Amino acid sequence: MAETNECHGTSPLLQIDGLCAGYGDSTILQDITLQVAPGEVLGIVGASGSGKSTLLKAIMDIRETGLIRRAGTIRFDGRDLSACTAEEYRRLRGAEMGIVFQYAGASLNPTRRIGTQFAEAMRAHGTYADAEITERAAELLRRMGFTDADHILDAYPFTLSGGMAQRAAIALALALRPRLLLADEPTSALDAVLQRQVLQILRTLRDEDGTAMLLVTHNIGVLRHIADRAAVIKHGRIIEQGAAAELLAHPQCADTQNLLSSIPRIGDPSPRLFHTQVSPPKGTPCAAPPLLHVDNVSMHFDGDAARIQAIDAMTFSLYERERLGIVGASGSGKSTAAKLLTGLLTPTEGRILLAGKNIVGASGRARKELCRHVQMVFQDAHGSFNPRHSIGAAISETIRNLCPPDEQPTDHRVAALLDEVELPASYATRYPHEISGGECQRAAIARAMAASPDILICDEATSALDTCVQEKIITLLLHLQKEHGMSLLFISHDLPLVSSITDRILILRQGRIIEQGRTADILREPHERDTKELLDAVL
Structure with missing residues (x-):
């Protein structure tokens, strides 16, 4: 599927042309070309190790892990990001481009309370009173499903469950109302109820605030729920992209078809899985004592x-x-x-x-x-x-x-x-x-x-x-x-x-x-x- 999207007649907010990047002597991303329009959600799906997370790191210029951009251009709102200084990139992060990592531990500082991290992020990009910061943080946390926002603001990340920390990280990434949100598996740590709730929040951001999103996920249900377009990546290359509904309904590549066919469904166990019933029959005691x-x-x-x-x-x-x-x-x-x-x-x-x-x-x-x-x-x-x-x-x-x-x-x-x-x-x-x-x-x-x-x-x-x-x-x-x-x-x-x-x-x-x-x-x-x-x- 060769479609690359013309951004519906408007200039793309994010445009990537011929991007190649990797670590050391290894090249992970090869000739990546993508566009994201203002207010659009582009979903990126692919097998583990295909380069999805590396793509987001390349866009945000996160080099602490040894990532090197070798070729190609990345433009944000028409601006070539490769020409940005470190200080210019710092100002873009958070204020214009927000990011949510796959694990909340990569987004949240374990030595700072959640409220302190909101204050640090917002004050790094503007002058905000304590009351404004608390109000914005509490509003976002409530939208993320927390009923006790004050308690969360006073908590350290390590005292929260994985799902709670991930929702706090998403709220933090949205604190400054970025125009583009890069999200790496933002709902993978959430149960189905919270997953739907967070996706609805992200849809509201897109519809009401015009926030564009580049959403990395392995959950096909997430793509169906929120993505306007989707792209499939394999071994660092885009092998298929197009309108999300069309791609998911009629995938052209065998790898996309395999991803769709392997989705587990309730009451429909995979025939490839071993199933040997070993539980004690319902309502009767087991002959052997429990192991645990x-x-x-x-x-x-x-x-x-x-x-x-x-x-x-x-x-x-x-x-x-x-x-x-x-x-x-x-x-x-x-x-x-x-x-x-x-x-x-x-x-x-x-x-x-x-x-x-x-x-x-x-x-x-x-x-x-x-x-x-x-x-x-x-x-x-x-x-x-x-x-x-x-x-x-x-x-x-x-x-x-x-x-x-x-x-x-x-x-x-x-x-x-x-x-x-x-x-x-x-x-x-x-x-x-x-x-x-x-x-x-x-x-x-x-x-x-x-x-x-x-x-x-x-x-x-x-x-x-x-x-x-x-x-x-x-x-x-x-x-x-x-x-x-x-x-x-x-x-x-x-x-x-x-x-x-x-x-x-x-x-x-x-x-x-x-x-x-x-x-x-x-x-x-x-x-x-x-x-x-x-x-x-x-x-």
Whole structure:
């Protein structure tokens, strides 16, 4: 599809011609040509590692990661950005062009309260009184679905859930009403209800304020909901572009067709996935004791003004070889529950039994044994790696610390693990910032699998991946479960994905389990309003 868009008779706000860019000796983007008109939303979709995030970094001239623009031009409102000085680019960022990164940790300073970051961003581009800043920040946070804007403004990013931090980052990017918003997977950390809400906010910005957007996403539903036009990128090249509705309805390229065909749908599991029902039959006790039992566990945090109840009297079991899903809205306690199970947090009440032994407060040898039996893949893959260590060094560390001695050299074991998650062995020498979000997530999965755990906890482990790679990773996890008898605890806000791979699910709301049972039964006849809202909001 050769259409490049004539911007509906108006001059393009953003125009990219023949852009080539990369890192070191590697060229990632090749001959990229795109246009975005004022008030237009252009969606960029492609496989993990195709160059989507690199494109946004090239537009914003973010060179801290070693990015080099080799050829081509980028014009904003007719102005050649390659001729801008560092100071001129600084004035453009925030005021004229805003950016939302895939992970809120890349947008938010962990040492500054959210309110302070609003003040710093706005005062860097103008003179604003404290009252104006607070009013603008509170307005945006309320539009992002926060009912307690004052609390969020007073909070540090690390005290917020992934979805809450991402919404705060989006609000921060919009503080100065930029004419162009660059958004890298802005809704990937959000549940379906909040995803729709945030997309509606972005549509309002486009319709009422004329804000143009370059939206990177692997979620085809997001494209359908908001994009005017779409472009498909593969190996750093645009292979197809045109009107979003037409491209999604009648894709011409095989890669686009594969992306569309691999979208999981509720009640329609992929035939390529392994499905072996292992849960105890509904309403009857399991013959074997549970591998993991959470007994009346609660967890609270003491905030500046009040106690925050993150987990409230949670009780559930996970059986051998079972695939259990945990689903809930952003901030419902999903990630906190995962950290309790891995010993990263200590509950304020209750017991957590692993093979009948209480693991609460485990230390020393018991703590190491816990790490060997229970591994976790975090939501923020980049943040889970030491940025000063290569990917290979991180995986090697797990092998040395948690795995029994093996005659096979460690570097060979690392290469084999990378191959299992479809990463080249050469990635062992790369650093986290040198690979895409999806590639980094696969490397994190390889690191966790190095210990051959009995339980693998996946906290939004596929949220950064396009649907084709997502399906491959899920297939890989289920294959490993089948071969090694591993249990999976799958935490996600993606109900279609959870429905395609889990035996049972738990629905969380404000730290409480409000509904649990067989996946098919819950999705067919949900009893709780929260479950129904999550189902109704799926894009």
